[in-house]
Amino acid sequence: MTSNDQIASKNGPGFQQIGQPLDRIDGRAKVTGAARYGYEHIVSDKCAFGYILGASIGRGRIVAIDAQAATKSPGVLLVMTHKNAPAQARFGEPTTATPREVFTRPRPVLGDAHIRYFDQPIALVVGETFEAARAAAGSIDVRYERLQGDFEPELCAATYRPERTNAGFATDTSAGGFAKAFAQAPVKVDATYTTAFESHNPMEPHAAIAQWEGDRVTIYTGTQTLANVRACVAGTLQIPLDSVRVVSPFIGGGFGSKLIAHADIMLAALAARVLQRPVKVAMTRQQMFANAGHRPLSIQQVRLGADRDGKLIAIGHEVCSSTARFEEFTEQTGVFTRSLYAADHRVTRHRLMRLDTNRGEWMRAPGEAPGMLAVESAMDELAHALQLDPIELRIRNEPNLDGTSLDPDRGIPFSSRNLIECMRRGARLFGWERRSARPGAIREGRKLIGHGMAAAIRPNYIGPSRARVVLEPRGTLRVQLDMTDIGTGTYTILTQIAADVMQMPPASIKVELGDSQLPTTAGSGGSWGAASAGSAVHDACTKLKRQLLDLPGIPPGGLQAEGSVTRSAEYDRYSQHAFGAHFAEVAVDLDTAEIRVRRMLGAFAAGRILNPKTARSQIVGGMIWGIGAALMEQTLLDPLHGAFINHDLAEYHIPVNADVGQIDTVFIEEVDERANVFGSKGIGELGICGAGAAVANAVFNATGIRVREFPITLEKLL
Ligand code: MOS
Numbered sequence: 001m002t003s004n005d006q007i008a009s010k011n012g013p014g015f016q017q018i019g020q021p022l023d024r025i026d027g028r029a030k031v032t033g034a035a036r037y038g039y040e041h042i043v044s045d046k047c048a049f050g051y052i053l054g055a056s057i058g059r060g061r062i063v064a065i066d067a068q069a070a071t072k073s074p075g076v077l078l079v080m081t082h083k084n085a086p087a088q089a090r091f092g093e094p095t096t097a098t099p100r101e102v103f104t105r106p107r108p109v110l111g112d113a114h115i116r117y118f119d120q121p122i123a124l125v126v127g128e129t130f131e132a133a134r135a136a137a138g139s140i141d142v143r144y145e146r147l148q149g150d151f152e153p154e155l156c157a158a159t160y161r162p163e164r165t166n167a168g169f170a171t172d173t174s175a176g177g178f179a180k181a182f183a184q185a186p187v188k189v190d191a192t193y194t195t196a197f198e199s200h201n202p203m204e205p206h207a208a209i210a211q212w213e214g215d216r217v218t219i220y221t222g223t224q225t226l227a228n229v230r231a232c233v234a235g236t237l238q239i240p241l242d243s244v245r246v247v248s249p250f251i252g253g254g255f256g257s258k259l260i261a262h263a264d265i266m267l268a269a270l271a272a273r274v275l276q277r278p279v280k281v282a283m284t285r286q287q288m289f290a291n292a293g294h295r296p297l298s299i300q301q302v303r304l305g306a307d308r309d310g311k312l313i314a315i316g317h318e319v320c321s322s323t324a325r326f327e328e329f330t331e332q333t334g335v336f337t338r339s340l341y342a343a344d345h346r347v348t349r350h351r352l353m354r355l356d357t358n359r360g361e362w363m364r365a366p367g368e369a370p371g372m373l374a375v376e377s378a379m380d381e382l383a384h385a386l387q388l389d390p391i392e393l394r395i396r397n398e399p400n401l402d403g404t405s406l407d408p409d410r411g412i413p414f415s416s417r418n419l420i421e422c423m424r425r426g427a428r429l430f431g432w433e434r435r436s437a438r439p440g441a442i443r444e445g446r447k448l449i450g451h452g453m454a455a456a457i458r459p460n461y462i463g464p465s466r467a468r469v470v471l472e473p474r475g476t477l478r479v480q481l482d483m484t485d486i487g488t489g490t491y492t493i494l495t496q497i498a499a500d501v502m503q504m505p506p507a508s509i510k511v512e513l514g515d516s517q518l519p520t521t522a523g524s525g526g527s528w529g530a531a532s533a534g535s536a537v538h539d540a541c542t543k544l545k546r547q548l549l550d551l552p553g554i555p556p557g558g559l560q561a562e563g564s565v566t567r568s569a570e571y572d573r574y575s576q577h578a579f580g581a582h583f584a585e586v587a588v589d590l591d592t593a594e595i596r597v598r599r600m601l602g603a604f605a606a607g608r609i610l611n612p613k614t615a616r617s618q619i620v621g622g623m624i625w626g627i628g629a630a631l632m633e634q635t636l637l638d639p640l641h642g643a644f645i646n647h648d649l650a651e652y653h654i655p656v657n658a659d660v661g662q663i664d665t666v667f668i669e670e671v672d673e674r675a676n677v678f679g680s681k682g683i684g685e686l687g688i689c690g691a692g693a694a695v696a697n698a699v700f701n702a703t704g705i706r707v708r709e710f711p712i713t714l715e716k717l718l
Contacts (some may be wrong), residue, residue: 001258016499016500017496018608020496021611023613025491026485026491026492027558035184035250037207038206038209038222038282039282040650043278047209047277048275048279049113049273049280050126053121053125054119054290054291055118055121055122055144056118058103058149058356058641058643059642060075060150064082064143064152065123065140065142067081070123072463073136075132076125077128077422079125082111085294087211088237091582103232107232108236109266109267110267113276117290117356117357118290118638119291120290123137124281125140125525150325150356151641152262153299156355156602160352162352166330166362167332171330172349172350173338175409178316184320184538185305186308187308187310187382189304189385190301191303191381192300193299193709194709195373195710197637197644198629198633198634199635200292201288201654202255203252205292206257206264206288207283208220209279210273212272215239216245217239217244217245219268223246223258223484224256224524225525226482226516226520227523228259229260230516232265233269238304245515246515248515254525255364256525258295259361259491263291267281274331285527285648285649288392289652290358293361294358294360297322298319298320298556299316301319302378304378304379309396310396312397312488317333317347317348318334318347319350320351320353321351321353322352323359324360325354325356328352328569329360332367333370334348334371334607335348341397341398346408359449359646364460364685368685369625369688372454372692372693373692376455377708379393382717389423390697391464393582400419405417409697412573415672417577418605419579419580422581425603426666430601434451435451436701437453438604440702444587445655447589448702449585449702450588450700450701451583452584452586453581453697454581457577457579457690460527460577460607460672461526461531461576461682462571462675462676463526463532464532465521466562467483467533467539469540469560470558470560471558471560473556475504476510477504479494479512479540480512481512481516482513483523484514484529488529488530490533494513494533496610496611497678501541519562527578529684531682532565535678536565539564539565544559556633567625576672578605578683580606582623582691583601583691585600585698586699594714595631595712595717597631597659598661599696601663601664602664602666603665603666604683606667607680608672609667609683618683619687620663623663623687625691625692626687627655627691628692630691630696630711633652633653634713
């Protein structure tokens with residue numbers, strides 16, 4: 001028996017390819033440069049180059065804009081400003097907002113003279129070359145009328161209650177009588193944590209090429225969800241949906257920043273229409289910090305009340321996060337708290353403060369990532385106050401423990417919940433027994449060594465998706481859907497799924513993604529991609545196979561079938577989440593307070609793992625992001641002008657290889673029959689959930705200093 005056989009034998013009947021660590025199908029194309037990204041597509045006519053000019057004030061209005069010199073500049077084809085840009089739909093909060101609508105609503109650029117945030121696009125210069133366009137942009141003269149902007153969250157006394165949190169979750173929840181129960185609890189934690197603005201920076205910056213043929217436009221770009229871009233472009237330009245085609249076969253990362261269409265796409269589409277010539281527009285890395293979304297900052301009050309045995313009586317998680325004045329976004333920071341631990345008295349609350357920045361957007365594990373930094377730190381504080389092991393504290397507050405297995409908030413059963421197993425297995429593999437409960441107790445020379453842990457929870461979603469499979473006469477199976485592979489491994493796992501259902505070798509399967517002319521899927525986001533697109537492919541293959549059974553062979557003209565998946569009633573009967581436990585060991589220098597993460601281990605229960613190799617990559621990426629969230633990442637807003645100051649990768653600190661010690665991951669064997677046809681759960685965002693809190697708790701364990709203001713930069717320890 002080879003090691004692969006051992007993996008396969010765990011997979012249960014019917015699955016040979018699923019569960020195997022198949023190498024990335026698209027790996028060779030990517031490393032040889034054959035894979036084309038948004039800016040690189042070859043279009044028929046010679047492409048013109050757009051350069052975005054951004055506003056140099058944070059709030060106000062353009063009084064005058066003089067583009068004469070730029071227009072006459074050599075090689076310049078067009079200078080587009082709010083004065084000559086084609087008509088678009090107007091900004092404005094829609095009155096019939098559905099959870100989905102936030103992804104597709106019209107988002108005009110150069111629509112009027114208002115400046116809503118610093119570096120907002122105020123002109124697009126289009127030239128024969130990029131350099132010609134950029135040089136001309138420098139000669140545009142702008143006069144502004146400034147308005148006093150709100151750029152200081154600390155001064156933001158006025159907060160307000162949004163109608164609903166992101167993705168349609170309830171804004172507030174309460175159960176029992178929190179205030180009284182918390183007041184009477186014998187052991188309490190009442191702590192306020194803050195998290196900073198964070199900026200997602202996929203390797204591939206936001207970029208697009210637009211090409212018109214008559215009334216129809218094709219957009220080549222990198223996006224997580226083609227249907228969102230298509231709807232947003234159609235809605236903003238006020239043209240029929242059918243007139244927009246989106247092509248996105250390869251994407252250099254997204255992390256939530258490519259869920260919706262941004263200015264690059266809209267500006268390329270507008271300019272290409274005016275010029276009747278293809279136009280490409282890319283944001284510079286610096287422009288991305290203002291224009292490609294960011295994670296809002298948050299102020300989170302966590303209140304935990306427990307009895308002396310560590311049983312939680314009251315859980316409160318109240319969040320205020322930032323949003324833009326012109327467009328609302330509420331990160332669902334308190335939502336996971338509703339399902340994580342049991343207590344009779346609970347409250348969660350979301351409030352917003354308006355700032356004059358761009359809108360916040362979804363960033364990997366929106367909600368859980370900042371929320372678990374706070375709540376899982378507070379659980380560590382409670383364990384310390386109780387002198388109880390942090391794992392034992394969490395076990396005592398498992399909703400599963402008394403056999404009821406109900407989601408504390410929704411009162412419905414979990415589809416599966418193996419958090420305890422994650423903590424126990426993780427503790428064993430990590431060597432948790434080496435930890436000293438007393439902070440600062442372990443020293444190696446001038447280093448203090450600390451160990452910390454945190455739980456992880458992340459919802460498991462599925463979204464409506466369709467797929468087509470075409471069996472060609474020669475035996476190649478083409479799998480077609482408008483799904484994306486944002487680096488997660490979609491090409492690979494869809495190949496494995498089709499191979500298993502059709503009982504064909506992976507080499508005979510050709511997965512075609514990233515064209516809106518193919519059947520529509522939910523795209524990549526929210527960790528729903530694999531289950532959604534995969535289930536649609538599974539369904540299509542199952543139907544094709546049934547057709548084949550009635551035939552002597554493949555007909556001369558080939559054979560095709562369509563499949564689909566929707567969110568079923570069965571799905572909604574269960575509270576669906578993936579779980580995990582993170583462990584971290586840090587060394588803190590006694591003299592300089594330098595924090596090094598020596599090693600991390602994460603154990604996860606996420607249903608059947610479709611491909612352990614690509615799954616591990618997802619998880620490891622998330623865990624590294626956890627190190628960033630705990631120790632480094634913060635985008636700083638200039639309180640005077642409203643600019644994000646550290647707007648490049650030299651000054652926006654993320655963990656580099658030298659900042660990441662050893663990382664180990666383990667998946668608990670689990671098949672969740674209630675999740676989907678594979679028994680899998682989403683893992684794209686699970687790795688970051690709780691990872692930062694494990695690091696923060698290790699820092700406390702090393703030093704005895706509890707930093708509640710993230711990131712824990714070293715001056716906070718001195
Ligand atoms: Mo994710 S933040 O939904 O791409």
